[in-house]
Amino acid sequence: xxxxxxxxxxxxxxxxxxxxxxxxxxxxxxxxxxxxxxxxxxxxxxxxxxxxxxxxxxxxxxxxxxxxxxxxxxxxxxxxxxxxxxxxxxxxxxxxxxxxxxxxxxxxxxxxxxxxxxxxxxxxxxxxxxxxxxxxxxxxxxxxxxxxxxxxxxxxxxxxxxxxxxxxxxxxxxxxxxxxxxxxxxxxxxxxxxxxxxxxxxxxxxxxxxxxxxxxxxxxxxxxxxxxxxxxxxxxxxxxxxxxxxxx
Amino acid sequence: xxxxxxxxxxxxxxxxxxxxxxxxxxxxxxxxxxxxxxxxxxxxxxxxxxxxxxxxxxxxxxxxxxxxxxxxxxxxxxxxxxxxxxxxxxxxxxxxxxxxxxxxxxxxxxxxxxxxxxxxxxxxxxxxxxxxxxxxxxxxxxxxxxxxxxxxxxxxxxxxxxxxxxxxxxxxxxxxxxxxxxxxxxxxxxxxxxxxxxxxxxxxxxxxxxxxxxxxxxxxxxxxxxxxxxxxxxxxxxxxxxxxxxxxxxxxxxxxxxxxxxxxxxxxxxxx
Numbered sequence: 001x002x003x004x005x006x007x008x009x010x011x012x013x014x015x016x017x018x019x020x021x022x023x024x025x026x027x028x029x030x031x032x033x034x035x036x037x038x039x040x041x042x043x044x045x046x047x048x049x050x051x052x053x054x055x056x057x058x059x060x061x062x063x064x065x066x067x068x069x070x071x072x073x074x075x076x077x078x079x080x081x082x083x084x085x086x087x088x089x090x091x092x093x094x095x096x097x098x099x100x101x102x103x104x105x106x107x108x109x110x111x112x113x114x115x116x117x118x119x120x121x122x123x124x125x126x127x128x129x130x131x132x133x134x135x136x137x138x139x140x141x142x143x144x145x146x147x148x149x150x151x152x153x154x155x156x157x158x159x160x161x162x163x164x165x166x167x168x169x170x171x172x173x174x175x176x177x178x179x180x181x182x183x184x185x186x187x188x189x190x191x192x193x194x195x196x197x198x199x200x201x202x203x204x205x206x207x208x209x210x211x212x213x214x215x216x217x218x219x220x221x222x223x224x225x226x227x228x229x230x231x232x233x234x235x236x237x238x239x240x241x242x243x244x245x246x247x248x
Numbered sequence: 249x250x251x252x253x254x255x256x257x258x259x260x261x262x263x264x265x266x267x268x269x270x271x272x273x274x275x276x277x278x279x280x281x282x283x284x285x286x287x288x289x290x291x292x293x294x295x296x297x298x299x300x301x302x303x304x305x306x307x308x309x310x311x312x313x314x315x316x317x318x319x320x321x322x323x324x325x326x327x328x329x330x331x332x333x334x335x336x337x338x339x340x341x342x343x344x345x346x347x348x349x350x351x352x353x354x355x356x357x358x359x360x361x362x363x364x365x366x367x368x369x370x371x372x373x374x375x376x377x378x379x380x381x382x383x384x385x386x387x388x389x390x391x392x393x394x395x396x397x398x399x400x401x402x403x404x405x406x407x408x409x410x411x412x413x414x415x416x417x418x419x420x421x422x423x424x425x426x427x428x429x430x431x432x433x434x435x436x437x438x439x440x441x442x443x444x445x446x447x448x449x450x451x452x453x454x455x456x457x458x459x460x461x462x463x464x465x466x467x468x469x470x471x472x473x474x475x476x477x478x479x480x481x482x483x484x485x486x487x488x489x490x491x492x493x494x495x496x497x498x499x500x501x502x503x504x505x506x507x508x509x510x511x512x513x514x515x516x517x518x519x520x
Contacts, residue, residue, distance in 0.1 A: 109487035196489035202482035
């Protein structure tokens, strides 16, 4: 984010570079349980973002010293493939990826009944295959579906979106261009039916009023994403029940 | 902090902190919105361009600023460079371990970096010598010396005061060559940010958590507030949750507290 409007992000009709309105999220597609080895998995497409998430566990925690006697440890690795961005990214873990792994874990952990699985580990692996703004929030949305797919008991799903500022206006779900040239970015994650916010970050510049309005916008969008998550999970169970019936 | 450290707080102390908070009292007699005593010492390190030691209660942090000529990043040929690095070294606490920077170190440096950058405390566009070729790079290195909680605010304050008091030799460009002069100048300063970290314990929001309070907190949130009382950074941390109402309240507390800190702390802009 450079804060300099070098690119026109809103046209004369108030539409964005990809034709969206300010309060419109990009199309979302979620696919559940596509990986065979993982205990749970999900694939999400959010606009041009493509992210795959695998969940393993609860399983025996290694190395032994990381074990916590009264609950599961949650570990998360957020990683971007070298080909996911314009300029090839080095495959090693960047500082950005280390920080995002931490905040994503802290956004998901409150939803998991970790106290039900003492001395175990729950591992969440996120691989960003293509990135176009909003990968951390899309990763959270997909990872919580993958946790549900793994059969791990959850207080609620966690859905996430970023709200940002382009040409002085609040806009939901920034794409890569808007993220780069906009004036602010505020990712939010939430357990929608509990009204509990599990991730909040911001950079750029927001007035106190914009912060409140932006947070409300994010919460509205999160409710829409939550519906899509639930539909994706239901679709998988309908498929399974069909398979079972056909097998009889 | 790491999961091991969470285990070391005696249950009895935890109960004390919680029962006091129910009466809106804290274990060290502070009000819920009070900072611990803050002490800032600048200019201690002769070989650094700027330096500052901040004591925030039992927490001590040192920041050193080094300013040198470097190549600009390819995507920002017309801007100087700001790099923040923070290390939670084992010298500062038994809960820190030696080795390469972990998640907590990286989060700390990135949160401080974003807060300073978004507020534009250093006017990076004024640090260009030859566009695309040579710019000034400002390295802000943060070291924890004694860990007593709320390392983010202490680190940010040490960094801000080191930046405000930093001096470097002015350079001029003659025939596409950079000539360093003897004239000492301060960094071009934009908007000075104040970082305010608030912990949530039960249903209470408390400012500037001590180490013991961090051990029992559910979550923390840092707001970076600029001179115009805009928000130039937010970071929620720790696996806990906030409601919408709590976040609005935390934001209002942060703005109020930043105003008070700004009045009392010696954070004036250098004279140019």
